[in-house]
Amino acid sequence: MKLKEVDRTAMQAWSPAQNHPIYLATGTSAQQLDATFSTNASLEIFELDLSDPSLDMKSCATFSSSHRYHKLIWGPYKMDSKGDVSGVLIAGGENGNIILYDPSKIIAGDKEVVIAQNDKHTGPVRALDVNIFQTNLVASGANESEIYIWDLNNFATPMTPGAKTQPPEDISCIAWNRQVQHILASASPSGRATVWDLRKNEPIIKVSDHSNRMHCSGLAWHPDIATQMVLASEDDRLPVIQMWDLRFASSPLRVLENHARGILAIAWSMADPELLLSCGKDAKILCSNPNTGEVLYELPTNTQWCFDIQWCPRNPAVLSAASFDGRISVYSIMGGSTDGLRQKQVDKLSSSFGNLDPFGTGQPLPPLQIPQQTAQHSIVLPLKKPPKWIRRPVGASFSFGGKLVTFENVRMPSHQGAEQQQQQHHVFISQVVTEKEFLSRSDQLQQAVQSQGFINYCQKKIDASQTEFEKNVWSFLKVNFEDDSRGKYLELLGYRKEDLGKKALKDSDQVAQSDGEESPAAEEQLLGEHIKEEKEESEFLPSSGGTFNISVSGDIDGLITQALLTGNFESAVDLCLHDNRMADAIILAIAGGQELLARTQKKYFAKSQSKITRLITAVVMKNWKEIVESCDLKNWREALAAVLTYAKPDEFSALCDLLGTRLENEGDSPLQTQACLCYICAGNVEKLVACWTKAQDGSHPLSLQDLIEKVVILRKAVQLTQAMDTSTVGVLLAAKMSQYANLLAAQGSIAAALAFLPDNTNQPNIVQLRDRLCRAQGEPVAGHESPKIPYEKQQLPKGRPGPVGHHQMPRVQTQQYYPHVRIAPTVTTWSNKTPTALPSHPPAASPSDTQGENPPPPGFIMHGNVNPNAAGQLPTSPGHMHTQVPPYPQPQPYQPAQPYPFGTGGSAMYRPQQPVAPPTSNAYPNTPYISSASSYSGQSQLYAAQHQASSPTSSPATSFPPPPSSGASFQHGGPGAPPSSSAYALPPGTTGTLPAASELPASQRTENHSVQDQAPMLEGPQNGWNDPPALNRVPKKKKMPENFMPPVPITSPIMNPLGDPQSQMLQQQPSPPIPLSSQSSFPQPHLSGGQPFHGIQQPLGQTGMPPSFSKPNIEGAPGAPIGNTFQHVQSLPTKKITKKPIPDEHLILKTTFEDLIQRCLSSATDPQTKRKLDDASKRLEFLYDKLREQTLSPTITSGLHSIARSIETRNYSEGLTMHTHIVSTSNFSETSAFMPVLKVVLTQANKLGV
């Protein structure tokens, strides 16, 4: 659908991909006039602002130019990574001039925007291209076969790619190769395209179909495959796009005939090589897949021709097209509706009137009505096929229970033809454990609860306490489980009854000096004294009877006496008080009865001002509430001690609570935390939680663990000591407990989570969680209240097989499409096995092997019955330490020590993430919810076979028994040896358009041998840039795959140890399943010179793209190994040299090949074939020369010998296979001169059946 448009008759150039925001530069195009006949020209820059829904493009800058342009490009030259507006605009003018503009200056409005200018060319410069590897290099083409290479660092003197082609012709297009930096192609309206090698400074190949009708208007290299390019023809008689492959440059590989009239421009998407845009004189803009010829999309355009079309480099869904009606339109190929767009425009229109009663009618304007053109309901459909960039290839999602579901699509090399690439579709479920300490502590807690070993647990906690407060808390908790808890509490507060008593008796003077803070001591002291007094009194009273004189005088004594004598105790007491004779008053009051005593006490306390009076008051009056309510909070300890000493059991809790509440509400923060101690004494769980939560950050698992430990212990204590009903759970506690259970569940400890979840509660969140946990465990909710929330449907699906039968994986034909859900193995999977058991996916997980022969591992059977009580069987913390995996899987330290004998670069990176070695297993009998280490890592487990290698006990020797016959002969060449011919079994022709290959990043194809050596099948038989997948049109290859690729079950990476590339490298031995076929259909050649000619074949089940592939992407400098890749293309022997004889052992090659050509010639009928064969015969001389000079590597010669043998047996298809193998494994430069010819001969022989 159309996103934007600008009314300009102009050439266009998008800002480079690095640039953000996206700009579009337009330059008035040459040789076109609009209706005003204006000859003004300008260079403009627009911003693509997609957040603006209107069709207008935001103009950023306009520069009036004196030139009109034939071509405009925007190169990223000197652009920094931040992508600030920079780069350089390169324009091709009418008079042989090339002008460099600085776009940032244009945007800034500078007048001096031209960086440099050069008019060295003859005629209009129609062709320009920037080298994507060296952005300072620009190629240009003009008339008279002129091609210049400009170095923007030294713009004055251009280079030429070689001698001008003759006859002189216009250069209409020019393009740098996308894979090899020094390869350039040019094309002209005459229909010829020339490929230049800048290193050799000459043309290396000319491409032409001899029809003389190709009128080249467009030229584009394949974004990924170095040898492929397309040419578009402007000629109405041949309105085609030809796809060429330079490895077979005698005729086009494919011809796209989708346009009815000549094609004016093409553009190949860099983001998806299956998208090629073309616009033609039939006024169509098409997007086709050049690899199949299918039209994927036709842009809805007007009837005007477009003369220029460009993909936006940054936004792959966006393209721009310039049409002859003077408009540049920006489209999205993702389709969509323009209704919204239009509506927005209407809104905009409406709102521009303000909508506010512009005519003063007192009524706002009605919304603008535009006629709904229902007929043109403007839905624009997207591409027929989803573009590559929206196909999400990987993903990882968390789910309940700390499980991580990951999927990845590993592309497999295919042997069944180009389009049917096989992929591994694995979905992995792994357990993520990040809180090891949390889990281990949770386990300990559970154990303590199970074993009732609370005192020990608390003691441990006390010992481990880091802070005094923590220690106190645990000590308090511990006391709950001991006898005489109150006394112990007092001790904890620092008061020991006996000590105090002694102290008091010993030294009463100190008491007098004691300050307020020691008031409890004073209190004790008081008690002591009181006792003493009583004793004294009792001693004294009997003896006092003797001399007793009653005075009734008028002084106070007399009055008291009178009162006493009249029995008026009240008056007597009053008199005593009045006279400050406190002791007398009290004693009298005692005699006067309870009532009087109470009153007297009150009066006494009212009069007394001593510091400890209030305490005494409280003690005497038994008014502990008073103490608790009014004591200085600094003295909370003392208050608590008093409560502990005196309070009755029924009021004890309440008083502790009260004190705690005061501390919490009134105290400063250190005191607030102390409130916890009060709550512990009170046994008030809910308040403890509240207080703790207030003081601590409860969101972190460990701090929550801290709380829960205390809460659980306290609850147990309360249960034991107070026989209280603890089943009621407060809101806050419920919240915390469910948070805790959630955390446990998130770490995979579902059983533990269930165990900790409070019973008997109607808290909806807990009920929900319980239900969820139960079901997550795979058992129906039983023994618990069913959830209150209105579940419409809760019953488990009926008729499902129980957990025992894992044999239902549908398979057979469609199996490659089945996502193979692999449950990450748990430790239990192999808990009863020896550690040599491979810690890879359990066999039960692989469909091919699940026919009832794999009952679930023991642990799983247990698992079905796990109930919360089973929690006691949880492993202890060391177990967790083993079973848990750090969130960042690390390469294991032992790996580097393993003597993998491949020495060339890249091997080390081949297995970046090995799973942790399996722990010895028996320790974890019942931990089905804890994933094993090896099962965890998203990276490692994708490569199932690597598990095997990583298992220290699975020695290669035992895992991969060498075939009896081959062991000795397959000597490894050692590091740096020529690559093994491991891909030879790939039938030629089928790999050609392997999407797998075509979608590989470019640099991969330029990787050196070491990478290929490791993963030959992954790359296909590719080697250098020049060795992309072979062509797809070689006939008769359909049957080949079966010869060499017996259908390996898709599970082979798991079941077949040879799926492990490392082991393979280690041994260089043929894999047991594969060599059977490859040997039978492919006689092994003699090994000459001990050179490795390994019958190695990556099994089909090779688990795909190894992680190392990302490495080459980074490191493999594009075009790196290009040293001499091109030099043989045209290096046919030109000089006559004195020829040495071909060595005897190779003479058979010559005779065989020549004989074959002769046979072909004699049976060939059409002259074209004969000509080809003649030519081949000549070209093979080059091979013979090489044989004479003995410059060919033994790998190649031995390969040639096998070809010769297959020719003798007339098994040409085998010969072709061998041929592909040689090509794929050898240096292109070594073989390029004769191997293509040999292929022609073999193909012809096969066709002719000679």
Place this chain on the structure above:
Amino acid sequence: MNHDAQMDYYGTHLATCSSDRSVKIFDVRNGGQILIADLRGHEGPVWQVAWAHTMYGNILGSCSYDRKVIIWREENGTWEKSHEHVRHDSSVNSVCWAPHDYGLILACGSSDGAISLLMYTGEGQWEVKKINNAHTIGCNAVSWAPAVVPGSLIDQPSGQKPNYIKRFASGGCDNLIKLWKEEEDGQWKEEQKLEAHSDWVRDVAWDPSIGLPTSTIASCSQDGHVFIWTCDDASGNTWSPKLLHKFSDVVWHVSWSITANILAVSRLFSQEELQMQPQIDHLP
């Protein structure tokens, strides 16, 4: 080629979807893998699947390049197509169920730039609300905010139905993350526009945890950046981005763990986990 794999509410069933147009459901309890259903109905690659909360039964939503959203439902052990939503004009790239407290609501983001909201109105009927031009040239991801208003877990009086504010986040090809809020009249309004990515936003994930005072959103982009957006104020107006990591190439997917302290970040060739930096303040 698989494009998504999601576990149900209990973690016992796995739904996958693929470019072969299929949606498959597996029973993965106890380490098994039993194919329960192979759901056919899409006519293009299926991009995402999403499980509804089990309180509504076993319901799965899927979206595809074929411009359709299909709601699948299990009845008596058999999975069947329950509803087909065909109101999008281009590939539907993302589906996400709203928190169950709101009822059955499915948000769908499409390459046509629109986001649609499918609301179950009972008796097999679905009502559609559409936000047109939410993201020019395409919405890639939608993710709902959790149902609880930040910080309200404790304060909320139990039993009383809280007045939820429905919000979700979306990310698109306009490099933006947008936050949408349901107005009182039931219309959806763009509330925030979060700008930090310089290329397509591939995925957004709203932190699912409730009870924290901070709202958090993770986003990832074609530009390789993963951002964590946080909002502390209750009105939800001030969002600040923090660059979590810069990868070398496109990041396809972000997913929070249920407890939201772990973020899984998916890229090609590797899947990585990034642990959030937990804020720990231990008392002395």
